[in-house]
Amino acid sequence: MRAAxxxxxxLLAIAxxxxxSAGSGIEDAVAQGIAAVxxxxxxxxxELADRTFSTVTVTALGDARRELxxxxxxxxxxxxxxxxxxxxxxxxxxxxxxxxxxxxxxxxAMAGLGSLDAAELLxxxxxxxxxxxxxxxxxxxxxxxxxx
Amino acid sequence: MNPRPQPLGxxxxxxxxxLDRQVLDRDGVPVTTADDLELEGIEMGVPIDPEAPPPFxxxxxxxxxxxxxxxxxxxxxSRRMVIPWxxxxxxxxxxxxxxxxxxxxxxxxxRWVGDHIIGRxxxxxxxxx
Amino acid sequence: xxxxxxxxxxxxxxxGGFVDIGDLVTNAVVGSRFGLGLAWVVLVGVVGICVYAQMxxxxxxVSGRATFEIIRERLGPRAGLANLAASFLINLLTVTAEIGxxxxxxxxxxxxxxxxxxxxxxxxxxxxxxxxxxxxxENVTGLLGLTLIVFAVALFLLSPDWGSLAGQAxxxxxxxxxxxxxxxxxxxxxxxxxMTPYEVFFxxxxxxxxxxTEDDLAKSRLxxxxxxxxxxxxxxxxxxxxxxxxLPASIDVTSLSQVVxxxxxxxxxxxxxxxxxxxxxxxxxxxxxTTLSSGxxxxxxxxxxxxxxxxxxxxARFHLAMIxxxxxxxxxxxxxxxxxxxxxxxxxxxxxxxxxxxLPILIIANDREYMGDQxxxxxxxxxxxVYLVIIIAAAVAAIPLxxxxxxxx
Numbered sequence: 015m016r017a018a019x020x021x022x023x024x025l026l027a028i029a030x031x032x033x034x035s036a037g038s039g040i041e042d043a044v045a046q047g048i049a050a051v052x053x054x055x056x057x058x059x060x061e062l063a064d065r066t067f068s069t070v071t072v073t074a075l076g077d078a079r080r081e082l083x084x085x086x087x088x089x090x091x092x093x094x095x096x097x098x099x100x101x102x103x104x105x106x107x108x109x110x111x112x113x114x115x116x117x118x119x120x121x122x123a124m125a126g127l128g129s130l131d132a133a134e135l136l137x138x139x140x141x142x143x144x145x146x147x148x149x150x151x152x153x154x155x156x157x158x159x160x161x162x
Numbered sequence: 163m164n165p166r167p168q169p170l171g172x173x174x175x176x177x178x179x180x181l182d183r184q185v186l187d188r189d190g191v192p193v194t195t196a197d198d199l200e201l202e203g204i205e206m207g208v209p210i211d212p213e214a215p216p217p218f219x220x221x222x223x224x225x226x227x228x229x230x231x232x233x234x235x236x237x238x239x240s241r242r243m244v245i246p247w248x249x250x251x252x253x254x255x256x257x258x259x260x261x262x263x264x265x266x267x268x269x270x271x272x273r274w275v276g277d278h279i280i281g282r283x284x285x286x287x288x289x290x291x
Numbered sequence: 292x293x294x295x296x297x298x299x300x301x302x303x304x305x306x307g308g309f310v311d312i313g314d315l316v317t318n319a320v321v322g323s324r325f326g327l328g329l330a331w332v333v334l335v336g337v338v339g340i341c342v343y344a345q346m347x348x349x350x351x352x353v354s355g356r357a358t359f360e361i362i363r364e365r366l367g368p369r370a371g372l373a374n375l376a377a378s379f380l381i382n383l384l385t386v387t388a389e390i391g392x393x394x395x396x397x398x399x400x401x402x403x404x405x406x407x408x409x410x411x412x413x414x415x416x417x418x419x420x421x422x423x424x425x426x427x428x429e430n431v432t433g434l435l436g437l438t439l440i441v442f443a444v445a446l447f448l449l450s451p452d453w454g455s456l457a458g459q460a461x462x463x464x465x466x467x468x469x470x471x472x473x474x475x476x477x478x479x480x481x482x483x484x485x486m487t488p489y490e491v492f493f494x495x496x497x498x499x500x501x502x503x504t505e506d507d508l509a510k511s512r513l514x515x516x517x518x519x520x521x522x523x524x525x526x527x528x529x530x531x532x533x534x535x536x537x538l539p540a541s542i543d544v545t546s547l548s549q550v551v552x553x554x555x556x557x558x559x560x561x562x563x564x565x566x567x568x569x570x571x572x573x574x575x576x577x578x579x580x581t582t583l584s585s586g587x588x589x590x591x592x593x594x595x596x597x598x599x600x601x602x603x604x605x606x607a608r609f610h611l612a613m614i615x616x617x618x619x620x621x622x623x624x625x626x627x628x629x630x631x632x633x634x635x636x637x638x639x640x641x642x643x644x645x646x647x648x649x650l651p652i653l654i655i656a657n658d659r660e661y662m663g664d665q666x667x668x669x670x671x672x673x674x675x676x677v678y679l680v681i682i683i684a685a686a687v688a689a690i691p692l693x694x695x696x697x698x699x700x
Contacts (some may be wrong), residue, residue, distance in 0.1 A: 042700065047539070052540045056552050066555040066563055068404040070548060077546035181363050182371075184356070191605070195363065195594030224594075232369050246687055254498055255356065255661065263596075272596060276607035286603045286610075 039092055040099075040106050041151050043085040045105075048144045050081035051113045055137045058120050062130055070154045072124050086110045102151050109143035116140045174253060176219075184256045185222060185245065187263035193245070194268060195258060198227035200244065219247050223258070223266050243268040297409045301510055304429055307436030307520020307569075310525055311577030312392030313385070313484040313638040315570060316631055318526045319550040320699075321477050322533030323543050324469060326459040327389035330527050332478045336485025337523035339678045341650055344515050346656045346667070346675065351498035352508045354661035358495045359591035361661060362651045374647045375592045379585060384637045386581045387620040390416060391630025392574035395547040400567050409624045413617050416578045417683045420613060425500050425599045434575030443528040445557035451535040459534070474646075476692040476699050479685045480635065483642030486541050487521065489584040491648055496587040500598055532557070546631055586613040635698060642689045645682045653679060 054081040058075035089107055094100035120133035174180060176199060177261045185193045196285040203217035204210065210217075225243035230236055245259070245268050280286045321329045351357055363371035393412035394405035419428055465474035501507070532553035533544060542549060547570070554566040583599070590597035590609040595608040624630065653675045656667045665673065 045543070047547075049542045049545070053549055055553070056536075056540065056542070056556070057548075060555050065559040067400075067560060070399050070551060070555065070563065070567075072402040073398050074546075074548035074552065078549050081545060100666070103496045182368055184360055184364075191601075192590075192594055195592075197368070228368060228593075232372060253610045255354065272607055275611055276604040280607040280610050281604040283421075283603075289602050290422075290599060291425060 035107050040089055043088040044106050044148050045111045046081055047113055047114040048079040051141045054078040054117045059078040069072050075121045082113045109147050112143050186256050187259050191263050193263045194224040196222045198223040198231050221246050301514035302518045304433030305514040306521045307433040309522020310573045312389050312574045315527050316634045317481050317484040317638050318384045318530040319544040322530030323537035326538055327456050327535040328459050328463050329481055330460040331463055332481040333523050336482050337520050340486045341515050341519050342674050344494045347495040347652050348498050348511050350655055351475050351495040351587040352503040353665045357499050357591050359588045361655045377586055377644055377647055378629045381640045382585045387623045388637045389574050389578035389581055390620050391624050396571040413621045417617050432572050435572030438565040439525050441565035442532055442561050445554045446528050446531045448557035473696045476696045479642045479689050480638045482685050484638040487641055488644050488648040489581045492584040492587050493580045500600055508535050571626050582613050639689055639693055642651050643686045646686050
C-alpha cells in the first residue's frame with residue numbers, strides 16, 4: 015500500500031513538474047537560447063584553436079541546436095496577452111532562428127561545407143540579438159511583476 | 163498462581179526467529195526465505211482441545227505463501243511449495259537444512275531457470291573466473 | 292611492499308569509483324548556475340556516505356548477511372516489500388541513467404548518435420557482469436575513473452580567481468538570478484547524487500562477495516574514509532570548472548558535451564581525452580554497480596541464491612533479474628528520452644529513497660543478535676542519527692520542491 019502511494023505520488027510529481035515549466039515563458043526560452051549559442055561559440059572557438067576533438071565539437075553543436083529548437087517551440091506556443099508580449103515573441107523567434115542558422119552553419123563547416131570562421135561571426139550576431147531580446151523582456155517583465 | 167514450568171530445550175518465537183529467515187542448504191547455498199510455516203495438529207476455527215498433544219511445525223512454506231502472508235488468503239494445498247521441517251538441522255541467524263537444495267521440490271523454479279534459461283546462455287555453466 | 296600496493300589500490304579505486312553520471316551532471320549543472328555556492332552539500336553528502344557505507348560494510352562483515360536480507364528479517368515482509376519496491380524502481384531508473392551516460396560518453400568520443408550506442412553499452416555491461424571477476428571489475432573501472440582528476444588539474448590550469456570561488460563556497464546562497472527554492476532543490480539533488488542508495492547495497496553485498504573478515508574491514512575503513520572524500524573533491528572540481536568557464540558565459544549545463552568544455556579550454560586535447568576516458572570509466576563502473584545492486588536487492592529479499600562468486604546457473608534467478616533490468620533500461624532509452632533528464636530525476640528520487648535504505652542499516656547496526664558486541668558506539672549512533680534527520684528532511688522536501696521549481700527549470 016505504501017509502495018502504491020509512493021508510486022502514484024511520484025507519477026503525479028513528474029506530470030506536474032512537466033506542466034509548471036511551460037508557464038515560465040519567453041524569458042526562460044531566450045535564456046535557454048543564449049546558453050545554447052554561447053555553448054556553440056565556445057565549442058567553435060576551441061575547434062578553431064585546435065584545443066578539442068571534432069567529435070566533441072560536433073556533439074556540442076548538435077546539443078546546442080536541439081536546445082535552440084526546443085526554445086523556439088516553447089516561444090512559438092506561447093500566447094500573448096498584450097501587444098508588447100506579441101512583439102517580444104516575434105523578436106525572440108527571429109533571434110532564435112538566427113541562432114539555429116548559425117549553429118547549422120557551424121555544423122556544416124565541420125562536415126566540410128563553408129567556413130567555421132564565418133559561422134563563428136554569425137554565432138556572435140545571434141548571441142547579440144538574443145541578449146537584446148533578453149534585456150527587452152527583462153524591462154517589460156520588471157514592469158509587470160515588480161522585479162524578481 | 164504457580165509459575166509456568168520451564169520447557170526443556172530452546173524456546174523460539176516463530177515470528178522473530180524462524181519466519182523471514184534465510185534457509186540455507188547443507189552446502190550453505192541459499193534455498194529460499196521462510197515465507198510461512200505449516201502447523202499440524204491444529205484446525206482453523208476449531209478450539210484447541212486441552213487434552214490433545216501440542217500442535218507442531220511440520221514444514222516451512224515458500225512460493226505463493228509470501229503473497230498470501232502479506233495480502234491475505236491461503237493458497238490451495240496443491241500449490242504449496244513445502245520444505246518438511248524434519249530436514250532442518252539448525253536454527254540460528256539462518257536456518258540450515260541437512261540436504262542439498264537440488265534435492266528439494268521447493269527449489270524447482272531456481273533449477274528450471276538455471277537449466278533452461280541461464281544454462282543455455284554461453285558461459286552460464288562455467289565456474290566464475 | 293605488497294601491503295602498501297593493496298592499500299593504495301583500495302583507496303584509488305574508491306576515489307575513481309565515487310563519481311557516477313549523477314555526480315557528473317548534477318555538479319556541472321550546479322556549478323554553471325550557482326558557482327560553488329552548493330559545495331557544502333557535497334561535503335555533507337560525503338561524510339554521510341562514509342558513515343553509512345562503513346556501517347553497512349561492518350554489518351556485512353560481522354554478521355555475514357547482506358543489507359536486504361536483514362531488512363526483511365527485522366522489518367517484516369510487508370515493510371520489506373514496500374522498501375524493495377521503492378528501492379528497486381529507483382535503482383532501475385539509476386541503471387537507465389548510467390547506461391545512458393555510457394552512451395553519451397561514447398558519443399563524445401565518436402560523434403555517433405547515443406541511441407545507437409545504448410544496446411552496445413548495455414551488452415558490454417551485461418557481459419562484464421556475466422564473465423569478469425568481481426575484484427577485476429572493481430579495480431579496472433575504479434583506476435580508469437581516476438583520470439577524472441583532470442577536472443581538478445583543469446581547474447588549476449584555468450587560473451581562476453580563488454578568492455571569489457572561496458567566497459561563493461563560504462557564503463552559501465542563491466545568486467541573484469536564481470530563486471531560493473531552486474537553490475534548495477539542487478541542494479537535495481546534489482545530496483541524493485552524493486549519497487546514492489545503490490552504493491550501500493553494493494558495498495555490503497560486495498563485502499560478502501569478497502568474503503570479508505575483520506582484517507578486510509579495517510582496510511575498507513581506510514578506503515572509505517580516504518577514498519570517498521577525495522572523490523568528493525573531484526565532484527567539487529567538476530562544479531568548479533563549470534563555475535569558472537560556463538557560469539560567466541551564461542551557459543546552463545543541459546548536456547554532457549558542455550561538461551567537458553572547461554577541460555578542453557584548460558588543457559586542450561590531452562586533458563579532454565583524459566576526461567572522456569574518465570567519464571566513460573566512471574559511468575560504466577556505476578552501470579555495473581547499479582545493475583548488480585538490482586540483482587542483490589531482489590535476491591536478498593526473496594532468499595534466492597546470489598553472487599558473482601557462484602556459477603551463473605547456480606544463481607539463476609539473480610542473473611535473470613539483472614538481464615531483465617538491463618533490457619528494461621535499453622527499452623526506456625530507446626524511446627529517445629534524454630539520458631540527462633533521466634539522470635536529474637534519478638538523483639532527486641534517490642534523495643527520496645534515502646531513508647528507506649539508511650534507517651534499516653542504523654537499526655541493524657545496533658542489533659546485538661547480528662552484531663554481537665560490534666554494535667555501534669555512541670559516537671557512531673550520534674552521527675548516524677543526525678544524518679537520519681537530514682536524510683528524512685531531504686526526502687520529505689524533495690518532491691514538493693520538484694513540483695514547485697518544475698524540476699529546477
